[in-house]
Amino acid sequence: MKMRDFGKLGIKGSAFGFGCMRFPTKEVDGKRVIDEELSIRMIRTAIDNGCNYIDTAYVYFDQESERVVGKALKDGYREKVFLATKLPVWMCNSSEDLEKFYRKQCENLDVEHIDFYLLHSMNLGSWENAKKIGAREFMTKLKEEGKISYACFSFHDGYEAFETILNEYDWDMCQIQFNYMDVYHQAGLKGLQLAGSKGIPVVIMEGLLGGTLANVPDNVQKLFDEFPVKRTPVEWAFRWICNHPEVATVLSGVSNMDQTRDNLRIFDTVEPGIMSEAELELIEKVREAFESRRKIGCTGCRYCMPCPNGVDIPRIFRTWNDAFKFRNDLQGDRGYRRIVADGCDATKCVECGACEGICPQKLPIIEKLQQAKSEME
Numbered sequence: 001m002k003m004r005d006f007g008k009l010g011i012k013g014s015a016f017g018f019g020c021m022r023f024p025t026k027e028v029d030g031k032r033v034i035d036e037e038l039s040i041r042m043i044r045t046a047i048d049n050g051c052n053y054i055d056t057a058y059v060y061f062d063q064e065s066e067r068v069v070g071k072a073l074k075d076g077y078r079e080k081v082f083l084a085t086k087l088p089v090w091m092c093n094s095s096e097d098l099e100k101f102y103r104k105q106c107e108n109l110d111v112e113h114i115d116f117y118l119l120h121s122m123n124l125g126s127w128e129n130a131k132k133i134g135a136r137e138f139m140t141k142l143k144e145e146g147k148i149s150y151a152c153f154s155f156h157d158g159y160e161a162f163e164t165i166l167n168e169y170d171w172d173m174c175q176i177q178f179n180y181m182d183v184y185h186q187a188g189l190k191g192l193q194l195a196g197s198k199g200i201p202v203v204i205m206e207g208l209l210g211g212t213l214a215n216v217p218d219n220v221q222k223l224f225d226e227f228p229v230k231r232t233p234v235e236w237a238f239r240w241i242c243n244h245p246e247v248a249t250v251l252s253g254v255s256n257m258d259q260t261r262d263n264l265r266i267f268d269t270v271e272p273g274i275m276s277e278a279e280l281e282l283i284e285k286v287r288e289a290f291e292s293r294r295k296i297g298c299t300g301c302r303y304c305m306p307c308p309n310g311v312d313i314p315r316i317f318r319t320w321n322d323a324f325k326f327r328n329d330l331q332g333d334r335g336y337r338r339i340v341a342d343g344c345d346a347t348k349c350v351e352c353g354a355c356e357g358i359c360p361q362k363l364p365i366i367e368k369l370q371q372a373k374s375e376m377e
Contacts, residue, residue, distance in 0.1 A: 001050025001264065002271055006248045008199030009150065009172060013082060013249045015242055016267035017053035017203060018046045020069050021060045021301075022253035034061055036068050042260045043072040047080050049264045053249045055203070057086035057120055058105055066108035078111065084203075085109065086120035086154055087135075090358070095134040102142065116173055116203075117148040121303065121360055123157035127165050136169050154205070155187055156360030162187040166195060173248070177206040177299075177360075179213060180240045180283050181290060185297070189244075196246030204241055204250045210299035212290075212321070213237040220289045227282050235266045240283050242270035295324050296368050297361055304355035304365065312344035313355055313365060320372040336376035346373040 003012040023039040025032045043054065054073070056065045066085060073081065085105055092098050106112060117139065119130055130136070139151035150172035155162055166174065174195055176187040183189045195202045208214050216224070216233045224233060231239070241250050250267070254260045275283075298317035307313055319335035339345045346369040355365045 001268055002242075003050075004242075004248055004272075005201075006173070007196070007201035007246075009201060011082075013053045013201075014051045014267065015249060015270055016046070016051050016263050017055050017084075017249040017251040018043055018051050019205070019251035019253035020054065020056040020065045022255045023061060023065065023068065024255050034064055034068055036071065038257070039068050040072040042254060042257055043069070044077060045257065046260055046264065047077055050268075051264070052081045053084065053203075054081050055084045055116075055251050056109075057118075058088050058101060058108070059086075059120070063108075066105060070109040070111065073109075073111075082115040083109070083111065084116035084118065084152075085114055086118040089119050089126055089130050089135060090121070092129075092133055092135075095138060098133065098135060098138045102147070113147060113149070115149045116152050117142065117150070118173075118175060119153040122153045122155050122161075122165055123360075124161040124164065127161070127168075131168075139169075155191075157186065157362070159187055159190050162191045163194060166191075166198070166200070171200055173201045173203060175203040175205055175251075178202075178204045178241060178247075179207050179209050179237060180287055181209055181213065182206070183287075192244060192246050201248035202246050203248055206299050207241050207250050207252065208234065208237055209297075210301070212299075216286075216290075217293060219293070220286055223282060223285050223289060227279075229279070232262075234262065236283065236286075238263075238266050239270050239275060239279075242267075243273060243275040243280075245272035247272075293324060295321050295372075296363060298363060299361065301360060303358050303360055307348075308352065308354060309348045309350055310344050311346060311348045311369065312339065312342075313369065315339060315344065316346060316369060316372055320376060323376060336373070346370060 002015040004015050006013055024035045026035040054069060056069045058066060087101050092101065119135055142148040143151055152171060152173040152175065153165065154175035156177065176191055178192060192202055214234045224236065238250060241247055252263045254263060296317050298314060300314045300318055302314050304313045316339060319339065323335065349366065349369050351366050353366065359365060
């Protein structure tokens, strides 16, 4: 496993960070739940092969992810890794709430200390609320008391908001969305370089853009196939990210053991400056090919769920994107009919706007739901 510098922190982390948002599931009594046995085996396999960064959050998997991670880190595994989790600031209205969530997260994880503690999904609005309820002072207090090692934040907003947040506290690390399709989106390349200039290590999420960059359409695959060096789309995507020296680790939310092992293989071969000029030119062409097909930039993070009226927003957008980006119109028609049959289609939308207020991508969800409905019916 390749190890990378964590900027001013003076530590090294694995290039592969195990993301715990997309655990494998199984059906129990008609309900989809985390397959705990397989998930624990996957985490431990990654650690046994050099991965030393484990990332979760309070809200992942209906607040179950932290508990499963805690089980996986028993039997001596906790001592082998940096543990990162995230505080849901949008659920907090006071400093007492901040303290309550920290204690609950330690209980979920069955730990007394968290290495990287992040204010979750910061944007300019949530940052103002965080300051109002004393989040900066709270993070400093946790560090001074030895309850966390590093005060951090994860981010979903534009570059200007990123610059503001980065400059208003002495952060130890930040986590941003970054991939070859998001060079100029959210914090983007400019944000990555700004953090790097301050010695702040950057952890990357959505490196595959919710799987979009793993399941490429024919016009993109053709570009990869014509290139003299053969790699999978997943490897190209991660290789491009790791080419940037400011990147500390790349989170990959694996869903099965094959993906776990493939990530271990890929991240044992990547390092800063690894891509040639010809390879970088290839990725530019790939980006252009994707942009010609994309319908909406939904990553399937499910922050918008549950919808109070039962609309399965991520499923609708995933089906829409899959139909027009990866497959064909007929696939979209069939997929959408299944959504209608399940009673969670766009006709249930009453345009309340609850989803748009919390969407990390700032998508015009109401408008796009109707467009998706129109194009897929």
